[in-house]
Amino acid sequence: MSKQIIVPFGPQHPILPEPIHLDLVLEDERVVDVIPSIGYIHRGFEKLVEKREFTEYTYIAERTCGICSFIHGATYCQGIEQIMNIEVPERAEYLRVIWSEFSRLHSHLLWLGCFADSFGFENLFMGAWKTRERVLDFMEETTGGRVIQGASKIGGVRRDISSGKLDQMVKDLDSLDHEMKELTTVFLHDDSIRHRLRNVGIISREDAYHLGAVGPTARGSGVAIDLRKSGYGAYDRLNVPVVTDSCGDCYSRCAVRAKELFTSTDLIRQAVTKIPDGPVDVKVTGAPDGEYFMRAEQPRGELVHYLKGNGTKFLVRSRIRTPTLTNIPPLIKMLQGCELADVPVIVLSIDPCISCTER
Amino acid sequence: MAFFEMVKTALRTVLQKPVTILYPAQAAKKTPLSRGHVTIDESRCISCGTCQRKCPAQAIVISKEAKTWQIDRLRCVVCNSCVDTCPVKCLFMDTQYSSPVTARSVEIVVITYVKPAKPEKKDEPT
Amino acid sequence: MTPEKQTTTNIDVGKLIGSVERFRNEGYRLVQIGCTKVGDLYEINYSFDKDYHFENIRIAVTADTEVPSISGMYWNSFVYENEMHDLFGIQVRGMNIDFKGTFIRTAVKFPFSMPPVTITKGDKP
Numbered sequence: 001m002s003k004q005i006i007v008p009f010g011p012q013h014p015i016l017p018e019p020i021h022l023d024l025v026l027e028d029e030r031v032v033d034v035i036p037s038i039g040y041i042h043r044g045f046e047k048l049v050e051k052r053e054f055t056e057y058t059y060i061a062e063r064t065c066g067i068c069s070f071i072h073g074a075t076y077c078q079g080i081e082q083i084m085n086i087e088v089p090e091r092a093e094y095l096r097v098i099w100s101e102f103s104r105l106h107s108h109l110l111w112l113g114c115f116a117d118s119f120g121f122e123n124l125f126m127g128a129w130k131t132r133e134r135v136l137d138f139m140e141e142t143t144g145g146r147v148i149q150g151a152s153k154i155g156g157v158r159r160d161i162s163s164g165k166l167d168q169m170v171k172d173l174d175s176l177d178h179e180m181k182e183l184t185t186v187f188l189h190d191d192s193i194r195h196r197l198r199n200v201g202i203i204s205r206e207d208a209y210h211l212g213a214v215g216p217t218a219r220g221s222g223v224a225i226d227l228r229k230s231g232y233g234a235y236d237r238l239n240v241p242v243v244t245d246s247c248g249d250c251y252s253r254c255a256v257r258a259k260e261l262f263t264s265t266d267l268i269r270q271a272v273t274k275i276p277d278g279p280v281d282v283k284v285t286g287a288p289d290g291e292y293f294m295r296a297e298q299p300r301g302e303l304v305h306y307l308k309g310n311g312t313k314f315l316v317r318s319r320i321r322t323p324t325l326t327n328i329p330p331l332i333k334m335l336q337g338c339e340l341a342d343v344p345v346i347v348l349s350i351d352p353c354i355s356c357t358e359r
Numbered sequence: 360m361a362f363f364e365m366v367k368t369a370l371r372t373v374l375q376k377p378v379t380i381l382y383p384a385q386a387a388k389k390t391p392l393s394r395g396h397v398t399i400d401e402s403r404c405i406s407c408g409t410c411q412r413k414c415p416a417q418a419i420v421i422s423k424e425a426k427t428w429q430i431d432r433l434r435c436v437v438c439n440s441c442v443d444t445c446p447v448k449c450l451f452m453d454t455q456y457s458s459p460v461t462a463r464s465v466e467i468v469v470i471t472y473v474k475p476a477k478p479e480k481k482d483e484p485t
Numbered sequence: 486m487t488p489e490k491q492t493t494t495n496i497d498v499g500k501l502i503g504s505v506e507r508f509r510n511e512g513y514r515l516v517q518i519g520c521t522k523v524g525d526l527y528e529i530n531y532s533f534d535k536d537y538h539f540e541n542i543r544i545a546v547t548a549d550t551e552v553p554s555i556s557g558m559y560w561n562s563f564v565y566e567n568e569m570h571d572l573f574g575i576q577v578r579g580m581n582i583d584f585k586g587t588f589i590r591t592a593v594k595f596p597f598s599m600p601p602v603t604i605t606k607g608d609k610p
Contacts, residue, residue, distance in 0.1 A: 056413070140390050144390075158443070210559070
């Protein structure tokens with residue numbers, strides 16, 4: 001019977017983008033059990049609802065996370081619009097889709113870079129982030145901010161994109177596609193990377209569904225959940241393919257995200273051909289009275305904003321349930337039985353965004 | 360067996376010129392819409408206090424008696440809501456980031472707006 | 486956009502385990518467990534989803550009621566139940582992994598159970 005030792009992983013680790021702590025129980029290089037611990041970045045966002053009016057809370061909801069910020073703001077605004085029965089103009093819905101898909105592109109390119117860093121391939125890390133700069137440049141040219149966009153408001157969007165700019169952007173997407181194809185070829189076909197990723201961190205389809213995995217973590221095991229198919233925003237008028245892979249290991253999760261890069265550029269092209277002319281916002285009066293669960297698809301999975309108002313300017317409750325919080329139990333299952341050297345690769349393969357988790 | 364897939368990309372980037380900018384020796388990339396810092400045209404401000412109420416970070420404080428408008432640059436998140444809601448449009452968003460400081464301080468601007476006098480009431484012709 | 490149909494059913498604390506077992510047998514997955522403070526009562530929402538069909542059950546408890554844990558049927562519920570305990574002070578009986586208050590470490594214990602902040606005129610920001 002070998003001795004068990006406990007090795008702490010995090011909260012500061014070179015490959016982690018945000019702090020999370022895992023206590024790894026080891027028996028001779030093999031992980032037997034994992035005890036997670038969060039709370040390093042808890043900022044008490046949900047308590048701020050009592051001090052900021054519901055129109056100002058958009059700015060706070062956006063700053064929950066730096067990587068997926070646009071979708072947090074857009075989901076919050078859509079939730080309030082559902083409670084107050086506000087009809088948002090069509091052009092605003094399509095603009096929200098375009099910015100959401102660019103946000104997804106930037107998040108997946110960031111993840112590909114950090115993932116390459118976790119198995120030591122620095123050159124590929126920098127190559128992914130170089131491509132990401134082009135996406136961030138587009139965000140800055142159209143909204144004014146690279147990371148925090150500030151483009152959503154209750155009743156629509158705050159800025160418009162001219163049709164000349166939209167056409168020029170579609171032409172630029174072709175060269176972006178070419179760069180991303182070169183990048184994903186290295187990830188998916190290089191054998192030295194495949195040796196690190198194949199059969200590492202396997203989770204079966206049943207376990208992924210019942211333990212609550214969402215997003216690419218679930219789609220990499222064959223569970224086809226993608227909230228964009230439920231038709232919120234303008235997604236019910238667009239063709240959204242759901243990308244899945246059946247093996248359930250780190251390579252499948254990487255392949256799902258790499259293929260989603262190309263479905264995102266395709267969705268942007270579809271949205272630009274279908275976008276109608278018109279206003280981009282409506283005037284909003286009154287206060288929300290009622291409750292709603294607004295669900296959306298973030299790059300990491302399913303996001304739920306629960307909002308409850310009682311007719312005053314201040315909301316009663318805003319609860320944000322982010323995908324990483326529900327991907328932590330599958331992570332525990334994946335880590336049991338793996339080698340110590342594979343722990344960074346597996347932790348990064350669920351795409352942990354801890355600042356969202358802890359709000 | 361496919362190895363060395365990255366070599367082609369790596370050789371090409373070695374032979375190209377670098378994509379990084381030697382900041383701060385070279386200026387940072389800016390677009391016309393970039394949000395840098397908030398500026399005020401003090402001859403137009405009517406001290407209504409809308410920007411103070413709408414600021415989500417509570418960075419702006421207006422004093423009607425002393426006729427000053429002050430902003431804490433480190434609290435401001437450059438969200439643009441004060442610029443959008445100002446009724447006389449005296450606030451503007453500049454594209455340059457505010458420069459780093461070594462101590463917390465507020466920036467105070469004296470308001471020089473003078474309310475135009477009402478036209479004299481003409482006597483009613485009898 | 487096509488708005489989602491969402492149903493919310495209010496049930497009693499005693500019937501919680503039975504309803505959750507019904508969802509488990511029909512193949513629903515747990516989406517979230519959330520808590521709201523309304524006056525002196527705490528409303529706890531349990532949300533389930535299957536094929537984009539969303540259902541929600543709700544129980545209303547006071548601060549000292551002991552809520553049974555559903556981790557026997559849904560192993561991943563320990564994340565939400567520990568968070569609920571650390572932020573609101575709700576006692577949950579029988580969690581499979583019990584962090585005993587150390588899951589989310591805050592300076593003030595049970596911060597969200599404090600009464601809501603009221604802003605009076607003249608408060609310094």
